[in-house]
């Protein structure tokens with residue numbers, strides 16, 4: 001009988017891409033949406049997952065509404081901290097490896113260089129704090145756990161910056177885009193591949209696959225650079241483009257303050273696991289082809 005690689009989350013960007021991957025022989029990938037497991041009820045979520053006897057649990061679900069979290073902290077903390085706590089404790093008690101996805105927003109963004117895994121976390125937003133405390137509880141559970149931090153995720157589906165740029169370009173000649181926040185755009189398909197790789201190794205008992213890792217697209221970009229690359233490609237697909245006007249963070253206030261530096265250093269996952277991130281520009285082109293071809 002095939003063993004289950006259970007994905008918590010079904011319609012999210014990363015969850016969707018995980019379901020398109022081919023599991024190793026002897027395994028099946030199964031994804032549960034919130035109709036099957038609701039992370040607003042941590043105890044019930046852990047109980048349901050346990051009863052399914054998965055070989056590994058990949059948590060691709062999260063409260064991801066960064067601005068709304070500022071006024072809805074209890075939902076963010078239940079989904080991003082309390083449910084991972086209950087699920088990872090259940091995994092620990094049954095010897096099931098647990099793979100968790102976290103974020104660049106656990107950092108304050110003040111470091112002038114890319115963040116490494118051991119850098120001090122200092123989240124500045126409710127979302128960032130809920131994800132950071134989620135990491136703490138997963139580590140404290142004692143489960144065989146991998147925590148993979150990623151950043152600036154986009155896909156051909158779902159709510160993301162790439163799709164927003166294409167939509168806005170249809171109705172605007174000029175887009176004002178923040179140019180003083182730096183990060184590393186990550187194609188959901190790529191982070192899904194890295195997550196599955198880590199999950200399979202963890203399931204096989206490879207202790208090198210446990211711990212905290214950074215995975216993002218390779219190469220630096222501001223949001224304005226990202227927008228420029230997205231829209232520079234639109235002629236290829238015969239769709240309307242728009243000019244980019246580079247603005248500062250101060251000119252685009254949001255409820256949750258974004259880190260000025262979101263760059264994640266991926267040396268550890270490259271050297272320890274041989275997982276090499278793709279250049280973000282290439283990922284962007286491939287994603288646009290998937291979306292528009």
Ligand SMILES: NC(=O)c1ccc[n+]([C@@H]2O[C@H](COP(=O)([O-])OP(=O)(O)OC[C@H]3O[C@@H](n4cnc5c(N)ncnc54)[C@H](OP(=O)(O)O)[C@@H]3O)[C@@H](O)[C@H]2O)c1
Pocket residue numbers: 008009010011012013014015032033034035037038039040059060061062063064079101102103104131149150151152153154158159
């Ligand atoms: N998006 C980014 O730019 C970004 C950046 C850094 C890190 N991350 C992290 O990467 C991971 C995946 O993010 P994503 O962009 O794929 O997220 P997403 O597209 O916003 O999808 C969120 C997922 O969470 C699930 N979910 C939300 N509330 C739930 C609940 N109460 N019960 C069960 N499931 C619930 C959704 O379930 P349904 O399938 O049922 O709708 C959906 O599958 C998250 O841990 C996120 O924090 C994301």
